[in-house]
Amino acid sequence: MLQVRKNRLWKLLTILFLSAGGISLILFSLNSKLDLFYTPSEMLQADIKPGYRIKLGGMVKNGSITRDGTTIRFQVTDFIKEVSVTFDGVPPDLFKEDSGVVILGYFLDGMFEAEEIFAKHDENYMPPELSIDPPAI
Amino acid sequence: MIGEISHFLSLSAVLLLSLVLIFNLFFFFSKIHPNQLTLSMRLFNQACWLVFISFGMYVYLAISDDFSIAYIANHSNSQLPIFYKITSIWSAHEGSMFLWIVFLTAWSILFINSLNNNHPLKKFTLLMLSLIILGFLLFLLLTSNPFERILPFGAVEGADINPVLQDPALAIHPPMLYLGYVGFVISFSFITAYLLNGNFELQWEQDIKNWSLVAWIFLTIGIALGSWWAYYELGWGGYWFWDPVENVALMPWLAATAFMHSLFASSKSNVLKTWTMFLGILIFALSLFGAFIVRSGIIDSVHSFANDPERGLYLLSFSGLITLFALTIFAYRLPALNSSKLVVTGSKESFLSMNNILMITSIFSIFLGVTYPLIIESINGDKVSIGPPYYNTIFAPLILIAAIFIMISVDALWQRSMPLRRFFTAIAVPVTLSLISMYLIWWTTSVFSILAYIGIFSGLLILFSYLLRVINNLFNKKFINKGSAIAHTGLGLLFFAVSMNSILSYEKNLNLAPGQSILVDKSVQEFSFNDIRVIKASNHDVISAKVSLLQDGREISLNPQKRKYTTRGQITSESSIHATFLKDTYLTIGDQLENGSWTFSLKINYFIKWIWFSAALMVLGMLLTIFKKKVS
Numbered sequence: 001m002l003q004v005r006k007n008r009l010w011k012l013l014t015i016l017f018l019s020a021g022g023i024s025l026i027l028f029s030l031n032s033k034l035d036l037f038y039t040p041s042e043m044l045q046a047d048i049k050p051g052y053r054i055k056l057g058g059m060v061k062n063g064s065i066t067r068d069g070t071t072i073r074f075q076v077t078d079f080i081k082e083v084s085v086t087f088d089g090v091p092p093d094l095f096k097e098d099s100g101v102v103i104l105g106y107f108l109d110g111m112f113e114a115e116e117i118f119a120k121h122d123e124n125y126m127p128p129e130l131s132i133d134p135p136a137i
Numbered sequence: 138m139i140g141e142i143s144h145f146l147s148l149s150a151v152l153l154l155s156l157v158l159i160f161n162l163f164f165f166f167s168k169i170h171p172n173q174l175t176l177s178m179r180l181f182n183q184a185c186w187l188v189f190i191s192f193g194m195y196v197y198l199a200i201s202d203d204f205s206i207a208y209i210a211n212h213s214n215s216q217l218p219i220f221y222k223i224t225s226i227w228s229a230h231e232g233s234m235f236l237w238i239v240f241l242t243a244w245s246i247l248f249i250n251s252l253n254n255n256h257p258l259k260k261f262t263l264l265m266l267s268l269i270i271l272g273f274l275l276f277l278l279l280t281s282n283p284f285e286r287i288l289p290f291g292a293v294e295g296a297d298i299n300p301v302l303q304d305p306a307l308a309i310h311p312p313m314l315y316l317g318y319v320g321f322v323i324s325f326s327f328i329t330a331y332l333l334n335g336n337f338e339l340q341w342e343q344d345i346k347n348w349s350l351v352a353w354i355f356l357t358i359g360i361a362l363g364s365w366w367a368y369y370e371l372g373w374g375g376y377w378f379w380d381p382v383e384n385v386a387l388m389p390w391l392a393a394t395a396f397m398h399s400l401f402a403s404s405k406s407n408v409l410k411t412w413t414m415f416l417g418i419l420i421f422a423l424s425l426f427g428a429f430i431v432r433s434g435i436i437d438s439v440h441s442f443a444n445d446p447e448r449g450l451y452l453l454s455f456s457g458l459i460t461l462f463a464l465t466i467f468a469y470r471l472p473a474l475n476s477s478k479l480v481v482t483g484s485k486e487s488f489l490s491m492n493n494i495l496m497i498t499s500i501f502s503i504f505l506g507v508t509y510p511l512i513i514e515s516i517n518g519d520k521v522s523i524g525p526p527y528y529n530t531i532f533a534p535l536i537l538i539a540a541i542f543i544m545i546s547v548d549a550l551w552q553r554s555m556p557l558r559r560f561f562t563a564i565a566v567p568v569t570l571s572l573i574s575m576y577l578i579w580w581t582t583s584v585f586s587i588l589a590y591i592g593i594f595s596g597l598l599i600l601f602s603y604l605l606r607v608i609n610n611l612f613n614k615k616f617i618n619k620g621s622a623i624a625h626t627g628l629g630l631l632f633f634a635v636s637m638n639s640i641l642s643y644e645k646n647l648n649l650a651p652g653q654s655i656l657v658d659k660s661v662q663e664f665s666f667n668d669i670r671v672i673k674a675s676n677h678d679v680i681s682a683k684v685s686l687l688q689d690g691r692e693i694s695l696n697p698q699k700r701k702y703t704t705r706g707q708i709t710s711e712s713s714i715h716a717t718f719l720k721d722t723y724l725t726i727g728d729q730l731e732n733g734s735w736t737f738s739l740k741i742n743y744f745i746k747w748i749w750f751s752a753a754l755m756v757l758g759m760l761l762t763i764f765k766k767k768v769s
């Protein structure tokens with residue numbers, strides 16, 4: 001009987017140890033691996049540390065896309081403020097002017113350096129965080 | 138007219154299922170007479186057939202371009218080939234829910250009729266199955282009716298299916314995935330029935346073992362197909378994005394894998410019975426949670442269907458109630474259940490239990506990753522998202538511990554403790570071989586990343602342990618469980634391939650004019666952009682580039698395209714892939730610049746084909762387990 005209890009205790013301890021380890025790992029990663037989402041107005045107001053990866057969501061401003069080799073520059077707007085973005089690479093197919101976009105990258109001296117531009121399956125996609133309706137076209 | 142009949146048949150199914158439910162509830166506390174059971178079985182079977190016929194008619198409506206039905210008008214087009222007219226049914230919410238229900242019904246009718254009428258659990262299983270089907274049918278008809286007409290005049294032409302969905306892999310990916318998801322309704326209902334019945338002398342594992350194995354296989358194929366499609370069709374060159382919707386498919390998969398393992402243990406040596414039951418409930422709860430996440434639009438994801446709070450509320454309350462019901466009986470019965478044998482320390486079951494705990498931990502971490510943004514947003518309004526770095530850090534250590542347990546368990550015995558001497562020989566050789574291989578990998582590639590090397594090491598440990606086992610089998614005639622060996626080799630290969638892919642793959646963005654050729658790097662010595670032209674196809678225009686590469690001394694030609702679909706004006710990229718044993722050369726074409734040159738994205742993806750090959754190995758291993766001859 002005692003042996004059975006001892007076994008049970010060991011098992012319980014192992015389980016507790018593993019789950020404690022797991023949970024602390026999870027909390028540790030959660031804290032350092034979050035990407036905060038900003039709209040252009042929020043981004044310009046917020047105090048963002050350089051080297052801190054964030055997400056920017058908004059509309060690609062009409063007529064703002066320029067290309068230079070493989071580098072693309074454009075402006076993202078929430079119809080109040082604009083943020084300039086640079087991206088090196090081939091953007092997803094649904095990336096075009098006057099359409100919604102979410103970008104992952106770094107904010108440095110008023111410029112947003114994009115690491116990745118997210119494509120959406122839906123061509124009518126609009127980031128839900130944009131509270132204002134776009135002007136009718 | 139056919140649309141109305143089809144709609145009517147579905148409504149009749151609701152009526153019949155309600156009858157079955159009421160009839161069975163009447164006998165909830167008393168014994169059911171075989172004749173009464175036969176009657177309710179007959180009603181149930183008829184209800185199922187009504188669902189099938191209704192769906193069959195719906196398929197006919199889609200093929201015959203009945204654009205007076207709003208759903209078909211919005212998602213199909215008369216120009217589509219018949220194959221895509223049919224698959225357009227599951228390209229959006231309403232139709233895919235219909236398909237989901239058809240599969241749910243199909244699994245249920247097959248399983249319930251395979252049970253003998255004298256089977257003590259048949260009454261309650263029937264009750265659970267009809268309750269679940271009824272819940273989903275009502276969900277379909279009340280909140281997402283696929284039969285809705287456009288009145289008074291139907292559309293003349295359909296709006297067409299989204300072009301990225303016009304693809305064979307994607308056409309069969311949802312059906313496979315759904316077959317997997319809803320397949321676990323069987324283990325769920327059977328376990329709930331067992332708990333309701335309250336006679337715990339009964340053996341229940343064998344009755345659902347093969348059903349769950351088949352569901353697991355479908356789920357695995359479904360997930361693998363989805364990732365393969367994302368790789369070659371979306372043009373990002375990635376295979377897994379830790380997108381919320383991928384995560385909600387991975388959680389039931391992990392739960393199902395844990396369930397299969399503990400089911401083997403409990404049917405083999407009568408241990409972990411209670412735990413297995415809990416997992417059986419958990420898989421279905423996670424499948425329902427997945428349906429809720431995907432279909433309520435609560436989380437913004439590439440897969441999300443249109444945002445509809447009403448649907449979300451219905452699904453959340455329905456799945457919540459079902460799960461709560463099952464967990465309540467489980468908790469109520471727990472004291473009586475807790476009599477199964479204890480696991481022997483150092484036996485195969487003990488290592489298997491450890492990995493079960495690890496799988497639950499990973500499910501919990503994914504669950505947290507999926508819901509954390511929602512929690513944060515409701516607390517302080519901050520919008521956050523959780524990406525791959527979170528999951529990579531979580532999974533690397535978990536994978537390592539899991540691999541160590543798998544390695545030890547290869548030589549462990551059922552029900553018996555392993556001698557310490559064998560324990561060390563089991564560890565020593567694979568660890569040494571893995572460390573040597575890791576050094577060789579580092580020496581040839583000279584890239585280092587802690588997380589990736591943890592993954593490589595874990596993969597190699599599993600691969601070498603099974604390699605040793607195979608050698609032992611060949612020369613010492615030691616027993617080997619083929620199914621398990623193949624499936625676990627697949628897992629080891631998966632860890633290895635994913636990690637190697639993450640350190641070796643790279644991407645180059647290029648910009649050149651037609652006729653120009655450039656040097657890219659040591660491996661791709663020449664990249665020549667030969668020609669570009671526009672071709673007209675039936676429902677789209679194709680911009681097709683001809684590129685030839687001199688790669689590793691060999692000439693390859695690639696043909697990346699861009700398609701512009703006429704009906705929706707949507708543009709899609711068709712990547713061009715050249716696959717060799719070790720790597721894929723993956724080329725997509727970007728946009729034309731003002732000076733007439735074009736941008737290209739060249740990705741070299743190492744070991745990427747191995748990822749799907751390893752999924753295939755896992756499926757093969759499980760298949761062998763199903764068809765394995767019973768050892769008496």
